[in-house]
Amino acid sequence: MKLNLDLACASKPEWIAAVMQDFDAFLQDHADCERKASAMAMSFVAKYPDRLAIIPELIDTAVEELEHFRQVYALMRKRGVTLPKQMREDPYAKALVKRCKSSREERFLDRLLVASVMETRGAERFKMVSEAQDDPEMHRFYKILWASEAKHGHIFVKMALHYFDEKRVYDRLAWWIAEEAKVLNNLSIRAALH
Ligand SMILES: [Fe+2]
Ligand SMILES: [Fe+2]
DSSP: OOOSOOOSSOOOHHHHHHHHHTHHHHHHHHHHHHHHHHHHHHHHHHHOTTOGGGHHHHHHHHHHHHHHHHHHHHHHHHTTOOOOSSOOOOHHHHHHHHTSOOSHHHHHHHHHHHHHHHHHHHHHHHHHHHHHOSSHHHHHHHHHHHHHHHHHHHHHHHHHHHHSOHHHHHHHHHHHHHHHHHHHHTSOOOSSOO
16 A cells, blocks of 8 residues: 655656756756755654664665665766765755744654655656656656655655544644645756756
């Protein structure tokens, strides 16, 4: 059973057009997002070492994201693309994190739900990237990533349900889904994951 909620809006065709127009720039940003997703999963472990029930899944998620980073980096090198000296900050992640509540328990819930929503958006966008590829290898690669991020979108809600009751989790997740659509629609379109 899928635990995460569907997104409130689909990504625009203009977004995938921008990505396909400068795929090397997209790859640089994509690699960075995978690296940050791995670090984010491990930051839960560092911040909440007492939440024993979710630590194994957080570690697994961090390892999977790091593996995605390794794969995207290998793809970049094959195309002669390097990691940029400095990545632009991610206005999408920044806007979402800014909306998280500040007390310890509420923040814990919000950070888990933000992670779920970001993963669900990542899955939606990797599906679009997969479908836009002519090369069967690239099509397959992004299809695998799409499935993996969709699974992560589900896992973070599962973690939230371990510590908070269902109504609270889903009321708040519905709020986040609506907020995420607002944040996304305020972003300028570029060859990046967000
Ligand atoms: Fe990933
Ligand atoms: Fe992920």
